[in-house]
Amino acid sequence: MIADRAYNNVRNDTFALPVWKLGYTTIYDLHPNRRGMHPGPEGTHTFWIDGVLYADSLPEGLYDLDPIAIDVSKDDRERVERRHQARQAYAYIPHDARHPDESRSYRGPAAQPGRLRCPNNPKSMRAPQSVPTTSCTRGEECGCGHTITLYDSDYPDMRMPFQHGTLACEMSYHRRVGIESVFADLKQNRLHVHRGYFRGFGIGRYTVLVGFTFAALTCSSCTTGSASVCVSIRGAGSSVSRNRCAQSVGVVSQRDRAKSPR
Ligand SMILES: [Zn+2]
Structure with a gap:
C-alpha cells in the first residue's frame, strides 16, 4: 500500500497498524522532519535510520544520506544510489514472513548468508575479500550477527521493505x-x-x-x-x-x- 505523508503522520493505531493487520506492506514518503536516527531494541547493538534497522558497525559516513532526487543529473543519482547500496550491506533484512502474533524475524548483516565480514562472526570471515569487512573489534559485542524479532509496534509508520531514498523505493513509491x-x-x-x-x-x-x-x-x-x-x-x-x-x-x-x- 502506497501512502503519502498525510497517512504516516497520523497515529499508528489509525493507519499503519490496521493496514498491517490486513496483510498489506506499506510504502511511505518520509517528511524530512521524520527522518533520523533512533536506538534499536535494547542490548542488540543496533539503531534505526529512517525506519531501517542497522548494525552499529555502520560507518558514520553512511549515517545521513540524501534521498535520490528526480531533478538531478543521472551521474548524481547513480552516486547517491551507490552510497545507499553501501549502507544497505549493514541493514537488517526480513528473515521470514510476518507471523500471526504480529512479529517478524530480521537477520543481521553477518548472519548467514552474510553480506558483511565481521571478526566476531567467524563464518562471515570465510566470504571473499570483495565482501565489505566491518571495523568491529574481535571480542567486543557488535550488532552484526544477530537475528532480531521486531513487532508491528516498531516504527510501523516508517518501516518499509527497502531503504527510504533508494532507487527501489523511488520506483515503488512512484507507482502511485x-x-x-x-x-x-x-x-x-x-x-x-x-x-x-x-x-x-x-x-x-x-x-x-x-x-x-x-x-x-x-x-x-x-x-x-x-x-x-x-x-x-x-x-x-x-x-x-x-x-x-x-x-x-x-x-x-x-x-x-x-x-x-x-
Ligand atoms: Zn560486527
Whole structure:
C-alpha cells in the first residue's frame, strides 16, 4: 500500500497498524522532519535510520544520506544510489514472513548468508575479500550477527521493505502516479464514479458493484474508441451518472430516450 505523508503522520493505531493487520506492506514518503536516527531494541547493538534497522558497525559516513532526487543529473543519482547500496550491506533484512502474533524475524548483516565480514562472526570471515569487512573489534559485542524479532509496534509508520531514498523505493513509491491515473479514469475520464454512483448498502453489494465497475473500466481502457463499453449496471449507477456516461460516449438508452422531452 502506497501512502503519502498525510497517512504516516497520523497515529499508528489509525493507519499503519490496521493496514498491517490486513496483510498489506506499506510504502511511505518520509517528511524530512521524520527522518533520523533512533536506538534499536535494547542490548542488540543496533539503531534505526529512517525506519531501517542497522548494525552499529555502520560507518558514520553512511549515517545521513540524501534521498535520490528526480531533478538531478543521472551521474548524481547513480552516486547517491551507490552510497545507499553501501549502507544497505549493514541493514537488517526480513528473515521470514510476518507471523500471526504480529512479529517478524530480521537477520543481521553477518548472519548467514552474510553480506558483511565481521571478526566476531567467524563464518562471515570465510566470504571473499570483495565482501565489505566491518571495523568491529574481535571480542567486543557488535550488532552484526544477530537475528532480531521486531513487532508491528516498531516504527510501523516508517518501516518499509527497502531503504527510504533508494532507487527501489523511488520506483515503488512512484507507482502511485499510475494509481492516480486509474482514479482519474474512474472519476472523470472514462466513468463518473462519484457519491451516489452506487445505490445500496452493505459491503457485499458494494464489492460486487465495484468489481463490475472495474471490469467495465478495464474493457473501456482496452478498447479503441471505448464508447461502446459504458456499462450500465442495473441498480448500480444513478440515472444521472448513467446519463452522463451515455452522453459522454454518444449513447442514450431506449428508456432514457423515452423519458427525454421531444
Ligand atoms: Zn560486527
